[in-house]
Amino acid sequence: MSARISIVKCSNYESAKVQQAIRDALGLLGGIANFVKPNSRVLVKPNLLMSKAPECGITTHPEVVRAVIRILKEINCKVIVGDGPSVWGQYIENVDEVYAVTGIKKVCQDEDVRLVNFDKRRMRDKFPLTAVLDECDHLVSLPKFKTHELTLITGAIKNLFGLVSGTYKTELHKNYFAPSEFAKVLVDIYQEAKPDLTIIDGILAMEGDGPATSGIPRELGLLLCGADCVALDTVVAKIMGVKQEVLTTKEASLRNLGQAQLDKIKIEGEGISKLNIRPFILPKNSVKLTSLPPVITKIFKSLVRYYPYSLRLKCTRCGHCVKVCPKQCIRLKKSGIQINYRQCIACFCCQEACPAAAIGVKKSLLAKLIGL
Numbered sequence: 365m366s367a368r369i370s371i372v373k374c375s376n377y378e379s380a381k382v383q384q385a386i387r388d389a390l391g392l393l394g395g396i397a398n399f400v401k402p403n404s405r406v407l408v409k410p411n412l413l414m415s416k417a418p419e420c421g422i423t424t425h426p427e428v429v430r431a432v433i434r435i436l437k438e439i440n441c442k443v444i445v446g447d448g449p450s451v452w453g454q455y456i457e458n459v460d461e462v463y464a465v466t467g468i469k470k471v472c473q474d475e476d477v478r479l480v481n482f483d484k485r486r487m488r489d490k491f492p493l494t495a496v497l498d499e500c501d502h503l504v505s506l507p508k509f510k511t512h513e514l515t516l517i518t519g520a521i522k523n524l525f526g527l528v529s530g531t532y533k534t535e536l537h538k539n540y541f542a543p544s545e546f547a548k549v550l551v552d553i554y555q556e557a558k559p560d561l562t563i564i565d566g567i568l569a570m571e572g573d574g575p576a577t578s579g580i581p582r583e584l585g586l587l588l589c590g591a592d593c594v595a596l597d598t599v600v601a602k603i604m605g606v607k608q609e610v611l612t613t614k615e616a617s618l619r620n621l622g623q624a625q626l627d628k629i630k631i632e633g634e635g636i637s638k639l640n641i642r643p644f645i646l647p648k649n650s651v652k653l654t655s656l657p658p659v660i661t662k663i664f665k666s667l668v669r670y671y672p673y674s675l676r677l678k679c680t681r682c683g684h685c686v687k688v689c690p691k692q693c694i695r696l697k698k699s700g701i702q703i704n705y706r707q708c709i710a711c712f713c714c715q716e717a718c719p720a721a722a723i724g725v726k727k728s729l730l731a732k733l734i735g736l
Contacts, residue, residue, distance in 0.1 A: 369590030421581030426467035509566030520593035594622020605643025
């Protein structure tokens with residue numbers, strides 16, 4: 365099975381420039397109607413991890429969302445926009461703040477499209493996904509080009525985790541906290557709700573300990589487009605300079621859900637070899653855990669651990685980490701936060717949700733002794 369994607373350059377988020385770049389990316393693949401039927405109902409799902417401004421590089425830029433809305437309207441589509449940010453759970457009021465701060469609310473008001481909360485859900489095979497999917501004929505996904513502490517990269521497949529509705533997100537983190545297990549969950553969601561079109565916002569990307577405030581924004585100037593999320597994530601990993609396996613693409617390829625062999629992916633537009641991109645700084649946690657030799661992994665897996673800890677000088681005592689912890693093992697004290705490590709599963713939801721980059725990573729004694 366071969367796949368076809370496009371890569372185009374776009375130097376900044378000037379509205380007209382973004383719109384033309386996305387048109388070019390779609391044109392290389394036959395145009396928008398090759399993915400979405402005219403007069404259809406479309407859910408546009410950006411990556412809105414938390415309430416941070418677009419220039420932080422954490423969320424899909426509103427101008428990318430605007431451009432896609434306008435292109436869909438040209439073929440008379442009824443557009444709905446929505447996401448389930450990580451601050452969800454039982455704190456639904458925070459979603460409105462995310463929509464406002466990320467600029468998505470204003471774009472939807474400007475373009476007169478419906479912005480929805482994923483507050484209703486329906487079981488789909490293994491997981492409850494947003495019921496908004498039932499209202500739509502097509503799903504268009506707009507991920508952000510980022511690194512990720514747990515999954516190594518955030519791209520096409522990982523963006524679909526936002527379709528999981530309500531507090532069930534924390535249940536999945538709690539029950540499938542090992543990277544290999546969580547990767548299978550993400551692929552389960554992809555298998556159930558495959559987007560008809562994915563456009564990855566890599567104009568401003570992220571490297572380092574992403575996907576949130578601990579990551580480092582990096583100007584990349586690229587947009588990636590296609591229908592095969594496995595192929596897109598394979599190309600993302602190649603551009604980043606990732607050498608080890610990305611567990612989600614590996615799992616999806618084993619299930620024949622997409623193309624993970626680079627030589628079988630036809631890339632239209634900008635060729636990877638001609639981009640001459642410096643390798644990304646990868647998450648310390650993911651790189652070390654996924655690059656362990658098999659014999660060490662087998663013997664020391666239970667002893668080589670990484671844990672979150674509070675950077676007290678940065679901590680603002682906002683309580684976000686307390687709210688999102690799936691094991692409820694974080695307490696807010698006068699001096700900062702306190703983590704019960706007997707209960708902690710090292711899912712790093714706290715780090716992902718922290719708006720002040722006040723959650724660091726510490727190593728177990730064995731990890732230190734063997735130089736990880």
